Amino acid sequence: MLVTQFDPFAEIRELEKRLLGATSVPAEGGKEVVNAFVPTVNTREDKDAYVVEVDLPGVKKEDIKVNIDPEKRTLTISGERKFKEEVKKDDYYKIESSYGKFMRTFALPENVDADNIDAKTEDGVLTITIPKVKKEEKEVKEIPVK
Numbered sequence: 156m157l158v159t160q161f162d163p164f165a166e167i168r169e170l171e172k173r174l175l176g177a178t179s180v181p182a183e184g185g186k187e188v189v190n191a192f193v194p195t196v197n198t199r200e201d202k203d204a205y206v207v208e209v210d211l212p213g214v215k216k217e218d219i220k221v222n223i224d225p226e227k228r229t230l231t232i233s234g235e236r237k238f239k240e241e242v243k244k245d246d247y248y249k250i251e252s253s254y255g256k257f258m259r260t261f262a263l264p265e266n267v268d269a270d271n272i273d274a275k276t277e278d279g280v281l282t283i284t285i286p287k288v289k290k291e292e293k294e295v296k297e298i299p300v301k
Contacts, residue, residue, distance in 0.1 A: 192236045192253040198261075205285040207261065211236070212279035219281060221274045228265070230272075232281070233258040266290075 197208040209232055211219065219234040238254045263269075268286040275282055 192255045192257050194232075194257055194259065196259060202287075204287055205264070205267065207232075207283040207285070209259070209281040209283075210279065211276065211281050214279070216276050219276065221272075221281075221283060223263075223269050223272060225269050228263045229260050230263055230283070230285070231258060231260045232283070 194214075195210045199206050199208075207230070211234070214234055214236045218237070219232070222231045222233075223229070224231070233256070235256045236254050263285070266288045268288050271286050273284045
């Protein structure tokens, strides 16, 4: 008897792949074109700031927008990865690179300094540094009794 381990999240992961992953659509000549570019994101926190790293290979700096909405307390990263010039050769069997517009939105905690956010791109990675508001060190204060 073959025993398999039940994975309650397998169907959810498969659905995520279908909805968020690259999808292919038929194009002229029966070839497939891949679209639905969804960049991967890493987030981390240190004692002074929150850091968001977005993998954007092949995306030019001019095609990236980073917006902060202080009322909704959100960070939105959007842009477009444009399709490279078409190569007129028959040696492509499959194109798996994805292209298209993208947008990712993140909720921000209350302790961010929205006026000093820094965004830079290097080697295909967009790094957004969101400083934390410096808390004033509160000293113990003695209240005189009258």
